[in-house]
Amino acid sequence: MSESVSKQAVVTMRWREGCLEMIDQRILPARFEYLAYRSAAAMAEGIRAMVVRGAPAIGCAAAYGVALEALALAGASRAEFDAGMEQAFTILAASRPTAVNLFWALKRMRTVWHEGGHRTGVELAAALLAEAHEGLAEDIRINRAMGAFGAELLADGARVLTHCNAGALATAGHGTALGVIRSAVEAGKRISVIADETRPFLQGARLTAWEMVQENIPVTLITDNMAGHLMSLGEVDAVVVGTDRVAANGDVANKIGTYMVAVLARRHGIPFYVACPLSTIDLAIADGGAIPIEERAVEEVTGFRDCQWAAKGVKVRNPAFDVTPAELVSGLITEKGVVPEPNRQRIRELFSLA
Numbered sequence: 001m002s003e004s005v006s007k008q009a010v011v012t013m014r015w016r017e018g019c020l021e022m023i024d025q026r027i028l029p030a031r032f033e034y035l036a037y038r039s040a041a042a043m044a045e046g047i048r049a050m051v052v053r054g055a056p057a058i059g060c061a062a063a064y065g066v067a068l069e070a071l072a073l074a075g076a077s078r079a080e081f082d083a084g085m086e087q088a089f090t091i092l093a094a095s096r097p098t099a100v101n102l103f104w105a106l107k108r109m110r111t112v113w114h115e116g117g118h119r120t121g122v123e124l125a126a127a128l129l130a131e132a133h134e135g136l137a138e139d140i141r142i143n144r145a146m147g148a149f150g151a152e153l154l155a156d157g158a159r160v161l162t163h164c165n166a167g168a169l170a171t172a173g174h175g176t177a178l179g180v181i182r183s184a185v186e187a188g189k190r191i192s193v194i195a196d197e198t199r200p201f202l203q204g205a206r207l208t209a210w211e212m213v214q215e216n217i218p219v220t221l222i223t224d225n226m227a228g229h230l231m232s233l234g235e236v237d238a239v240v241v242g243t244d245r246v247a248a249n250g251d252v253a254n255k256i257g258t259y260m261v262a263v264l265a266r267r268h269g270i271p272f273y274v275a276c277p278l279s280t281i282d283l284a285i286a287d288g289g290a291i292p293i294e295e296r297a298v299e300e301v302t303g304f305r306d307c308q309w310a311a312k313g314v315k316v317r318n319p320a321f322d323v324t325p326a327e328l329v330s331g332l333i334t335e336k337g338v339v340p341e342p343n344r345q346r347i348r349e350l351f352s353l354a
């Protein structure tokens, strides 16, 4: 359904009349439309196709995918319910590999399912839906907490470069990296944003720039290859990005091109911050080398949508994420506070605060 955009907060996903509606992020900003989701299979396809994207938003959407399946199966026999649920978890887990929030959210939903073994299907479905709603509300609370900590790192007047979209669209609301910027603006700081275009899916040009324009936060769009030049001219005061998975040693996986920005930031003495909810830290992965990196369709690189410009038959690589070594990270901004120069020890301590 096509709608006019509210000047209020961007509502990335919403529960309406028994289905989950999500903004179709593939067509923004040309069109603003919600698509309705009614099953785990449809939700998995929505995640894979990037109707919804961004690590926390993927986690929230997957939780609703589980709840939708439970609602559909609520009247079935216990054996059918359990078999259908198992299948729902399998297809959702296979939708995208890098953002750990997907697996984190599925684990939470599985716990509710398994702990409710004595309940009827109807009761279980209600409990799973309640958990999905709670995941959504919790994500906004976490983003606000990160925003408050991160805002303190930005000086009044700061020009902040960001890569990809780690905004309201990538979360349940407020955003992680853009949440830091929004919170700094709410605190009265004059912040301006430099948005990397973020080839090949153009999350910066299409989504970050759109979010900032909606809220009248000054934003300048650049192509990815302009960041170093602007840094060399002294036009960037800080970099703030989001992340899809942080390893136990502090290595950060984020949208392809982030590593390049981090190297440039270090070269120019510019702080490089990563806004990172605890749900994005994967203590089971020792370092960034073990983070699974999604490879996407070659058509994303050979062109955009219907316009394909590269020579037919050319060999293409399309890794969707890269890994920034912890040594290049000035600080992880979490809901428990800022972890300066993250390493294994500091990340372990962070979890003892949780």
Ligand code: MRU
Binding pocket: 053, 054, 055, 056, 099, 163, 164, 165, 166, 167, 170, 171, 175, 176, 177, 203, 241, 242, 243, 244, 254, 255, 256, 320
């Ligand atoms: O491929 P995407 O658009 O899902 O990638 C998103 C990112 O890389 C974001 O920076 C990351 O998920 C953090 S979102 C708060």
